[in-house]
Amino acid sequence: MALHTLTLDLAPAAPKTRIQARLHVGVTGSSDLEIMMHPEDLSGRVAVTVVTPVTGFDALWTRVLQKFLDDSGLCDARIEINDNNATPAVVLLRLQQALAAA
Amino acid sequence: MTHWTDLQPRSFLEASARDRAIGLVDEGSFTELAGPFDRVTSPHLALLGDAVAFDDGIVTGVGKIGRTPVFVISQEGRFIGGSVGEIGGAKMVTAIKLAIDFHDDLVAQFDDLDEEEKPLVVISFETGGVRLHEANAGLLAHAEVMDQLQKARGKVPVIALIGSKVGAFGGMGFVAAATDVIIMSEFGRLGLTGPEVIEQEMGKEEFDASDRALVYRTTGGRHKFIMGDANFLVENTVAAFRDQVSALAGLSIEAFEEMRRIGSSAKVKAQLRAVALAAEMQPGDATDVWTRAGNTDAHALIDLPLPEFLATVRRLAV
Amino acid sequence: MDMQESMMGRGRDAIEMIVDAGSFAEGVVGAKSFDDPEFGPGAVVGTATLQGTVCTIIASDGGAMNEKFPVVYAGIIGLEEGYKMAEAVYASILEDAEKPLAEKRPLVLIVDTPGNGPGKVEEIFGMNKSTAAYQLALAEARLKGHPIIAMVIGRAISGAFLCHGLQADAILSLDAQFGTMIHVMPLTSVSRIIRKDLETLEVLSKQSAVFAAGPRFFHSLGGVEALVETLDGMRPAIVARIAEVRAAKLEGRQDDLGPWGRGKLGEARGGRIERPRVIEMMSRDFAAVADRYAPSR
Numbered sequence A: 001m002a003l004h005t006l007t008l009d010l011a012p013a014a015p016k017t018r019i020q021a022r023l024h025v026g027v028t029g030s031s032d033l034e035i036m037m038h039p040e041d042l043s044g045r046v047a048v049t050v051v052t053p054v055t056g057f058d059a060l061w062t063r064v065l066q067k068f069l070d071d072s073g074l075c076d077a078r079i080e081i082n083d084n085n086a087t088p089a090v091v092l093l094r095l096q097q098a099l100a101a102a
Numbered sequence B: 001m002t003h004w005t006d007l008q009p010r011s012f013l014e015a016s017a018r019d020r021a022i023g024l025v026d027e028g029s030f031t032e033l034a035g036p037f038d039r040v041t042s043p044h045l046a047l048l049g050d051a052v053a054f055d056d057g058i059v060t061g062v063g064k065i066g067r068t069p070v071f072v073i074s075q076e077g078r079f080i081g082g083s084v085g086e087i088g089g090a091k092m093v094t095a096i097k098l099a100i101d102f103h104d105d106l107v108a109q110f111d112d113l114d115e116e117e118k119p120l121v122v123i124s125f126e127t128g129g130v131r132l133h134e135a136n137a138g139l140l141a142h143a144e145v146m147d148q149l150q151k152a153r154g155k156v157p158v159i160a161l162i163g164s165k166v167g168a169f170g171g172m173g174f175v176a177a178a179t180d181v182i183i184m185s186e187f188g189r190l191g192l193t194g195p196e197v198i199e200q201e202m203g204k205e206e207f208d209a210s211d212r213a214l215v216y217r218t219t220g221g222r223h224k225f226i227m228g229d230a231n232f233l234v235e236n237t238v239a240a241f242r243d244q245v246s247a248l249a250g251l252s253i254e255a256f257e258e259m260r261r262i263g264s265s266a267k268v269k270a271q272l273r274a275v276a277l278a279a280e281m282q283p284g285d286a287t288d289v290w291t292r293a294g295n296t297d298a299h300a301l302i303d304l305p306l307p308e309f310l311a312t313v314r315r316l317a318v
Numbered sequence C: 001m002d003m004q005e006s007m008m009g010r011g012r013d014a015i016e017m018i019v020d021a022g023s024f025a026e027g028v029v030g031a032k033s034f035d036d037p038e039f040g041p042g043a044v045v046g047t048a049t050l051q052g053t054v055c056t057i058i059a060s061d062g063g064a065m066n067e068k069f070p071v072v073y074a075g076i077i078g079l080e081e082g083y084k085m086a087e088a089v090y091a092s093i094l095e096d097a098e099k100p101l102a103e104k105r106p107l108v109l110i111v112d113t114p115g116n117g118p119g120k121v122e123e124i125f126g127m128n129k130s131t132a133a134y135q136l137a138l139a140e141a142r143l144k145g146h147p148i149i150a151m152v153i154g155r156a157i158s159g160a161f162l163c164h165g166l167q168a169d170a171i172l173s174l175d176a177q178f179g180t181m182i183h184v185m186p187l188t189s190v191s192r193i194i195r196k197d198l199e200t201l202e203v204l205s206k207q208s209a210v211f212a213a214g215p216r217f218f219h220s221l222g223g224v225e226a227l228v229e230t231l232d233g234m235r236p237a238i239v240a241r242i243a244e245v246r247a248a249k250l251e252g253r254q255d256d257l258g259p260w261g262r263g264k265l266g267e268a269r270g271g272r273i274e275r276p277r278v279i280e281m282m283s284r285d286f287a288a289v290a291d292r293y294a295p296s297r
Helices: A058-072 A088-101 B017-024 B043-047 B086-109 B132-152 B171-177 B195-202 B212-219 B221-227 B238-248 B253-259 B265-281 B286-292 B306-312 C011-018 C079-095 C120-125 C127-143 C158-163 C187-194 C198-204 C215-220 C234-250 C258-268 C274-293
Strands: A004-010 A023-026 A032-039 A046-052 A077-084 B058-065 B068-075 B120-124 B158-162 B181-185 B232-234 C043-050 C053-060 C107-113 C148-157 C170-174 C181-183 C226-228
Touching: A004 A058, A023 A088, A032 A088, A046 A058, A058 A088, A077 A088, B017 B058, B017 B068, B017 B120, B017 B238, B043 B132, B058 B086, B058 B238, B058 C274, B068 B086, B086 B120, B086 B132, B086 C274, B120 B238, B132 B171, B132 C127, B132 C158, B132 C187, B132 C258, B132 C274, B158 B238, B171 C127, B171 C158, B181 B221, B181 B238, B195 B212, B195 C120, B212 B221, B212 B286, B212 C120, B221 B232, B221 B286, B221 C120, B232 B238, B232 B306, B265 B286, B265 C079, B265 C120, B265 C127, B286 C120, C011 C043, C011 C053, C011 C107, C011 C148, C011 C234, C043 C079, C043 C234, C053 C079, C079 C120, C079 C127, C107 C127, C107 C158, C120 C127, C127 C148, C127 C158, C148 C158, C148 C234, C170 C215, C170 C234, C181 C215, C187 C198, C215 C226, C226 C234, C258 C274
Parallel strands: A046 A077, B068 B120, B120 B158, B158 B181, B181 B232, C053 C107, C107 C148, C148 C170, C148 C181, C170 C226
Antiparallel strands: A004 A046, A023 A032, A032 A077, B058 B068, C043 C053
């Protein structure tokens, strides 16, 4: 019954983008999510924590986040997500919006 | 982050709680207190396996409008309907308490403090009240908010803004009623019992909750303005709400007291005259009361553009 | 737990059990008299003595029905009832306006109410104002020094408890064996609204004080100060609480009483531990920036 927490240690195919300051976007509305990002020296890697009521989609989360990192080249960051049943498309969109807001 | 100037023309109804909060005060003046980076998520939701939010669905902070410090509380309806639990409730209570304490500090510190330099509290409501997932803590927090509202009396004006999708219902309908001034847009709704519950109690023939026009006639901004329950009715933009708050900043505390609907024996007596009218009229529809208030074509008021509505409407006097 | 005879719907009987025998004068508070028997019949207000001390009594009449506002029956607080209760409080404040703190009359709230009037006419005219008016009046009386004690004898449900009970200085409740009900909503309705199966919620309601129903869980949250085990125990418990509350007010310990005091009690009893964390965090955050919001001179 408890919330599911997924932690991932990922790296973009080609690291090139770093955020300068912490940021927060989105609302944990129904089928939506909120995202927080912090710059952190992780030797080019990205640490992700996803908190979600949904279980059984860990592989899908990994694929979506890996795609976002490969597309954006984001590195050296910590990402924290509160999810409420968002679809992969919405997750990708919110991640892109978060980075655009940086 | 959206630029402040871009927030101003935005629909208040559609804006997020944080955008409303930031847009209501002067550009760059907002400091969030216990914001998302503090990660105040509800452990009670987590225990139930439900999604959490870093701010627990309520934005609290402080900004400035001109020379006035403004403590802002802004509820986010998209997160569990803006419901109030232990953390969100504590955030509301503390924001009001900080405003009162700050007022007392400033009064002690400056002997030439003028009204514009004294703090205000602004609450943007978007909630049905208690969060059922942590109902007991939410209920107790409601009582604490009411306590702080009374403690603010005579010191710190509290202004309610109601222009959100969810409106202000349940226990937060009480809280909104207990503020000094209520500013609504026509899309805002204010009441106690939500439409679904009234339908359940009285039957669909008496009250059809799916009839949106009926719902708005009964609890919407236009009706509440006619009844005197909303002091001001403004356009649905962040700027319009902000301008109205700005126009009120600096008024004397006595002027705020006069705008109250309740809060003294004299005001209760005036409300009782309205209740006597309710008993006498037994209105089948809110427009019956609009007619009684002197609006000869009450139904025309429903769709009249807002400036014309404001120019022609007659408000109930009892 | 041996179940005892319920006091539900018996607000008037409770008044007689609590106050000095024969002392209750209904419809009179200070200079105010409520002469119309059809006005707010669901609310019982009046004056009595309790060990010789003049008190204002406010209760619900579970047997009354308001014919003008037929959603009001069984102890529901309607438009008239909320304002009537508020008037009784204001009349108490006015009557003792010149009296010193030690002589402000206590208010005793006898709590057995299932809800606020849920009707169309109520919404058109603003039911939320009526019960808010009563809450503000109680808070004003409390802050002006009147000791306010709530005694839960039956139903203390959600918004009705907010309005009639939760603004008191101290709240006492008959314990669970009297069938006392303190909650926001029955589990079956909660289950439907938050979309969780009833079994899950029933498990949770045995362990989570913030979620579960009943006087004992409210006690652990600080929402109920003390549980009363017998009907005979109500009178002495109220008398003792009045004395304690009065002493606290004379010592300026207002923060140990009322809703804020219940927050502190909830922390001490371990039932509400997030609240103090948030208060501390926001106070610290604001202290760091307060200078920016003060006049610059």
